[in-house]
Amino acid sequence: MKETIHIYHTNDLHSHFENWPRIRRFLQERRRWHEEAGESVFIFDIGDHVDRSHPMTEGSLGKRNVELLNEAGYDAVTIGNNEGITLPKEGLEILYEEAEFPVVLANLYEEDGKRPKWAQPFCLVHLPNGMTMGLTGATAFFSSAYEQLGWTLSEPLVALEKQINQISGQADIVVVLSHLGIYEDEKIAHTMPKADVVLGAHTHHLLHEGKEINQTLLAAAGKFGYYVGHVMIEVDTETKQILRKKACVYNTMEALPAPANEHKEIEGYAEEGKKALAQPVISLSVPLASDWFAPSELPQLLCEALREWCGADGALLNAGVCLGGLEAGTVTKYDIHRMLPHPINPCLIELSGAELKEVLKQATDDKWSHMTIKGLGFRGKVMGRFIYDRLSVDMEQYRFKVNGTDIVNDHQYKLATLDMFAYGRFFPPLYRAPQKKHFMPEFLRDVMEWKLLHHGFHLKK
Structure with a gap:
């Protein structure tokens, strides 16, 4: 007897709750x-x-996300790097306390x-038709970041492969939840023929009709809840064999009714977050302006705080990292979050003087x-002008200084900056530098709050 098993999948929503009501419905x-219809789903x-x-998400450290997954009826999940390394260890340890589904993570x-x-x-x-589906999953190999937070990550x-080999003898269908990216998914298909379906994520790739490699079906639904994926597995329940696999995606705004x-509901999620982050931090006697293209107080203050935090x-x-300024009066955690919503960590990079000059140039x-x-x-719009603290550049005279002293080519210097400059190839000397220290789990907003609380005298007229 033939039967179709249906799998719906989402990935990389990144708390884009503006798409969630349609997805849940x-x-x-x-x-x-x-x-x-008597079908397994x-x-x-x-x-x-x-x-x-x-x-x-910030106000609940992700626990409200888990409640939404419960409400929508999810059957299993794996974690991405946002669950894994943007939450403090104690946050991830309690994230799924109320989950009504297993977290599959090898x-x-x-x-x-x-x-x-x-x-x-x-x-x-175990399916009603007598067949068994086996699930395993893995997350992206950011091993050093996990280790800094107190976890150990193995090569995914x-x-x-170990889990697939173990469950393939017990399961008629093997499904992999892969937060590894399209290239790793393709490796799974090439090297692990016992994997029947690989549901992908991490690289935000979209496979409209899936992709079949060596009889393994790859499927992925893009990012931000723009799409929902659907995999259909046709089986023979008597022989317990897979007859056919098919994948498609549904455009959330075009195909899913509101x-x-x-x-x-969407506004309610934002308001709920605002209330959760309403705790006062400090009272400012003067406003702190932020401008992406001209000198302004707030980015400069953040830059100073970054240097102090990193030593x-x-x-x-x-400057584009600051999405707004702060008004005079009471500043709450919500105000600081609104200004610096990024999951960006401070980073300390050691460079030679010659390399630091090249970066400044x-x-x-x-x-x-x-x-x-x-x-x-990055959660902003544009890069904006660059801000320096205790660094100066004079391109007319071609002079570069640290704290008023000329930079010496063969001396070593410690530069505080954003981790995105250590990961991305904006500045090759920063990307290639072997000596880097990432401050985790603190984000830029934590550094800003620390600066406002402990150095508030700088803000008075």
Whole structure:
């Protein structure tokens, strides 16, 4: 007898709750539809559902995201790097306390080598037709970041192969929840033929009709909830064999109907976050302005704070990282979050004087100000002008200084900056530098709050 098993999947929502009401309604209706027809249906999320750039996620440290997954009826998830390394260790340890679904994750361990209590390397699902589906999952290999937070991460493809080999003898269908990216998914298909379906994420790739490699079906639904993925597996229930696999995606705004009061619900998520972050931080006697293209107080203050926080000789950041200023009067955690929503960590990089000169020279290029940035944790619009603390550049005389003293080519200097400059190839000397220290789990907004609280005397007239 032939039967179709339905799998719906989302990935990399990044707390884009403006798409969530339609997604939730669609998934709930599809589950009801398939169950009434006597068909098996599953809903999986492939990580990065959490993004602390949204105030509701920030205010609940992601626990409200888990509540939304519960409400929509998800059957299993894996984690992305946003769940894994933008939350403090204690935050991830309690994130899934109320989850009504398993977290399938094969390559994360405690420092002592034990698996975390909230995750399991695989799970088996026994279907009404007598067949068994096996699930395993893995997250992207940011090993040094996980180690700094108190976790141990193993190589994901090695971990997956071990789990796939283990469950393939117990399962008729093997599904991988992969927060690894399209290139790693293709490696899985080429090297692990026992994997029947790989549901992908991390690189925000969109496979409209899936991609089949060596009889393994790859599927992925892009980013931000713009699409929902659907995999259909046709099976012979007597022989327990897969007959056919098919994938498609649904455009959230075009194909998914809006529930009643959609806009009110979306606004409610933002308002909930605002209330959760309403704690006062400080009262300013003067406003702090922010301008992306001209000198202004707030980016300069942040740059100074960054240098002090990292214990550096000098600091460099882009003004576009500040999304607004602060008004005089009471400043709340919400105000600081609104201004600095990025999951960007402070970073300390050691450079030779010659390398530091090259970075400062590159930073004077006019191309930066209006450059649009995507990815790397940046939540702004444009780069903006570069801001320095205890660094100066005079291109007419070709002089570069640290704290008023000429930079010496063969001396070593410590530069405080944003981790996105250490990851991205904006400045090759920063990208290539072997000595880097990332401050985790603190974000720029934590540094700003620390500066306002402990150095508030700088803000008085």
